[in-house]
Amino acid sequence: MKPAAARFRKTVYDFYKANYRPMAWRDTRDPYRIIVSEVMLQQTQVSRVVEKYPQFIKSFPTVKELAEARLSDVLKAWQGLGYNRRALYLKRLAEAVVREHGGKIPGEREALRKLPGIGDATSASVCAFAFGRAHPFIETNIRSVFIHHFFNGRQGVADSLIMPLVEETLDRKDPRNWYYALFDYGVHLKEKFGNPSRKSLHYKRQSPLTGSVRQARARIIGYLVDKPGARRKDLLACVPEKSRFIPALSGLIKDGMIRESRGEYSIA
Secondary structure: OOHHHHHHHHHHHHHHHHHOOOOHHHHOOOHHHHHHHHHHHOOOOHHHHHHHHHHHHHHOOOHHHHHHOOHHHHHHHHOOOOOOHHHHHHHHHHHHHHHHHOOOOOOOHHHHHOOOOOOHHHHHHHHHHHHOOOOOOOOHHHHHHHHHHHOOOOOOEOHHHHHHHHHHHOOOOOHHHHHHHHHHHHHHHHHHHOOHHHHEOOOOOOOOOOOOHHHHHHHHHHHHHHOOOEEHHHHHHOOOOHHHHHHHHHHHHHOOOEEEEOOEEEEO
16 A cells, blocks of 8 residues: 555544444444445435434334335335435335345345445445445545545546545455544545535535425325325325426326325325
């Protein structure tokens, strides 16, 4: 390892040792529980996941119980996390694991990638945190750390420039703690300096929730979780921006999240 890379790793680990953030999913190597946390953490604040994760695990303690659960119950447990499609993918993932892997979550990255809702970053995270297997990957906190340390003052930094540095500095003996250290350090940098990932070529500002199709979808799901068998006019009334109603409703039906029968709508 080059001296600069060694100094960088020491900086990250020193911060981690002094500022470790305890979280329930960091106390387990159960692949199922780690997958649940990783899917929850996609596009959701850690503070919200800290609150919802134990409740979800209590409701669905094993992959088999999640696979056998009603989608309406899964979506009800998911309320407050946003992006309900992730809950659908998580349930489909559980069903695939039971159907194709005998209820045992695979430890190989390629097999993980084939599961619903699991991409490059999540598959590598699960490999590291559940199985201790080292694969380089980039997500928002990792991107922030490397941009801050190696590309300070530059704009439009491509992931293709960051990835070789991720590979070079990766602690292959202990990828689990190394990635946790990068996550914690990345959060610290954002709090201290603003978000370094804004200098990334791939940075996209999240669109506002208010008045969006995403908000309309969430309102419809929230209504049906509590009141199955609703009529179309009831669902329309719960959506603030009426022009978003049709795209939201048709999208939910297409995704297989809700169904219509004789003019009544319910969770699929």
